[in-house]
Amino acid sequence: MMFDQSLDILMVHAQGEIGNVIIGGAPEIPGATILEKMNHINEVDDSLRRFVCFEPRANVAMTVNLLLPPCRPDADAAFIVLQADRAHPMSGSNCICVVTALLETGRVKMVEPETIVRLDTAAGLITVRAECRDGRCLSVSLDNVPAFVAELDAAVETPKWGTIRADIAFGGVFYAQIDVDSIGLKIIPDHARALAEAGMELKTLLADQVTVQHPEIASLNEIAYVMFRDYQPDGSVITCTTLAPGRVDRSPCGTGSSANLAVLQARGQLKLQERRASRSIIGGTFLAEAVGETTVGGRPAVLPRITGSAWIYGRQQLRISPDDPFRAGFALSDTWGPLVGEL
Incomplete structure (x- = not known):
């Protein structure tokens, strides 16, 4: 040929x-x-x-x-x-x-x-x-680039789940991070379709209700992904990032894990150089660590380090x-x- x-x-x-x-x-x-x-x-x-x-x-x-x-x-x-x-x-x-x-x-x-x-x-x-x-x-x-929080506990009005709370954070793109139990699901393979559909529905609602703008990069002005999370007793987190047109990330999501570090820092739940495991819906693992602190446009930010294999x-x-x-x-x-x- x-x-x-x-x-x-x-x-x-x-x-x-x-x-x-x-x-x-x-x-x-x-x-x-x-x-x-x-x-x-x-x-x-x-x-x-x-x-x-x-x-x-x-x-x-x-x-x-x-x-x-x-x-x-x-x-x-x-x-x-x-x-x-x-x-x-x-x-x-x-x-x-x-x-x-x-x-x-x-x-x-x-x-x-x-x-x-x-x-x-x-x-x-x-x-x-x-x-x-x-x-x-x-x-x-x-x-990664500095990760920072735009808004904690943003109220999102939904016809299906009532008012839910989302942490809006930047980890390379903007994320809405939502506790998975607030939509009555679990981050397991059997719920992948329902999680994807919920993520797409919430992304549409967020576009109408929450405004984001990177303080230094004008074209970064939308919430790219909805990431569901489930914090574990050992400090790790199970993540499920939802992507258009309606699927879930098979990996633990590096930029989402970076955004999660910024959320934990903003809540006073993160120590520098403390490694946190991020696990995906199929059990894949990244390690996430805040190696330093900085500011972005006057906002407190962390310097994320994400480790994984390909x-x-x-x-x-x-x-x-x-x-x-x-x-x-x-x-x-x-x-x-x-x-x-x-x-």
Whole structure:
């Protein structure tokens, strides 16, 4: 088969959450910064995102990361998170996938036992320490952008659950974090569908009732995800981040775990250098730690460190055919649910 134009993609997952990485063939994205490039994808031309994130080449329960040269001199590489709904500035599980791909393919030189990688993202510079042995990236510890609370116990009026409380916090994107028992569910595989539907319903309600704005990045002004949580007696937390068009994160969610650290700090329940385990709906684990304190736009913030592992499980080439009738992809309500009408 002749491939005149194609995308080269590494197939990667972090604790079960697919975070594939485009390593070749992507078009040039206009913009002087990674933030401008992300905004271009979201506001001007989303054809690449649709090509790699929609059927028939993809499914809703996955992410594709666009690997790019950095726009800042202190970074080794850059990436943009492409998902079914839009391009996003940062993701912990996807950052772990990207670093694993960079090191195990030699795009960034692996140094054993530890390699430091600096990533340019739309949310800011991410510094990563990767534990390496025998050519394998065993684990990734990422120093995320500062995480801070926008509002604790925000009241959300709902027709189904009455008034519930949400902690609104930033961990790379904005989250609404909600105790799962307030909607009468548990974070277990049997409740995944109900959790996803509840998260999408609450995200719509939050958009009408709660306003967010990053004090330093004007375009970060929406609650990206609803994350359900269940604190455990040992100090760990079980998390369930819900994503459009209506699914749950298979991983413990790195940016959500970062936002959770900010919430715990704001409530006086967190000590610096205290590691907290974040576990997913399928039992995957990240370790979350606040390694320092700072401020963002005058708000108290923590410096989160998230540690987890990823695995490269394959490689694929996606052929770009001008006459493909589904080059822009398609979505059906069997997987998209009611959000299919918003495309």
